[in-house]
Amino acid sequence: MTAKLYQILESTDLGSEVVSACTLQIHAHVLNTSKYIDQPNFNLIHQSDLELLFDEYDCRFFQGEVRQALGTTPLRFSLSKRMTSAGGKTSRFTNRLSGEQWFEISASTAILFECFEDDHRPIIASGIVCRDRLDALQRIMEHELIHLIELLLWEKSSCSQSRFHSISRRFFGHTQNRHQFITPREKAIVKSGIRPGMTVRFEYEGVVHTGRVNRINKRATVLVEDRRGMRYSDGKHYSKFYIPVEMLEAVGPANGE
Ligand SMILES: [Zn+2]
Numbered sequence: 001m002t003a004k005l006y007q008i009l010e011s012t013d014l015g016s017e018v019v020s021a022c023t024l025q026i027h028a029h030v031l032n033t034s035k036y037i038d039q040p041n042f043n044l045i046h047q048s049d050l051e052l053l054f055d056e057y058d059c060r061f062f063q064g065e066v067r068q069a070l071g072t073t074p075l076r077f078s079l080s081k082r083m084t085s086a087g088g089k090t091s092r093f094t095n096r097l098s099g100e101q102w103f104e105i106s107a108s109t110a111i112l113f114e115c116f117e118d119d120h121r122p123i124i125a126s127g128i129v130c131r132d133r134l135d136a137l138q139r140i141m142e143h144e145l146i147h148l149i150e151l152l153l154w155e156k157s158s159c160s161q162s163r164f165h166s167i168s169r170r171f172f173g174h175t176q177n178r179h180q181f182i183t184p185r186e187k188a189i190v191k192s193g194i195r196p197g198m199t200v201r202f203e204y205e206g207v208v209h210t211g212r213v214n215r216i217n218k219r220a221t222v223l224v225e226d227r228r229g230m231r232y233s234d235g236k237h238y239s240k241f242y243i244p245v246e247m248l249e250a251v252g253p254a255n256g257e
Helices: 003-011 016-033 047-062 065-070 109-114 133-154 162-172 184-192
Strands: 075-080 088-094 101-108 123-125 128-130 199-204 207-216 220-231 237-243 249-252
Touching (some): 047 101, 065 133, 075 109, 088 133, 109 133, 123 133, 199 220, 199 237, 207 237
Parallel strands (some): 075 101
Antiparallel strands (some): 088 101, 199 207
């Protein structure tokens, strides 16, 4: 069931005009068809939209052969709020008891909704500038689709390997193969200038604390010296606070800068 897909994969090299025409058609089709995505910078998305996108890509770029290659193996779709460092993920699952296998493609709403909000730097995904949120979602699907195809044909997939690069360039014109978008972390850093290592001041339950930013995810982790706190590797004791970055005031530079 994979021979045709393999042959398409080997023999296709789409030029940039074909790629952009096809991806624009998919963009328009999703806007016309989706019950949730009603504008290019949509505020609502449902996991069925991922399936809609997947089938459009499979049809237009692979003659429906990815579905064929899946056979009876289920392909599921999910949206993740917690995935904050990657735009998407493709996984193969096996139920240990029943032996049932399935694939899952997930996309990060945390990343998507951070992008194209108010002022932002140009969003570049896979080496292509994305015009809007739907466009960014398309880059995610293109990337994950290649992961799925590699898993189906070769059991293993890696976007840091040359085979992946060759496929992503020939089908989608990708010139880079990373999962990166603006992450909440990057956004916090760009907007506020707050970086790990900085000394910051913040108010918590009416008390003003001064501490050092340890890391930034959705919130910043700030360590404040406290004799009753946990002992850290520098021998001092700290209490840990999780504070939204916009509530931090920088009072000192990051160490070593
Ligand atoms: Zn990847």
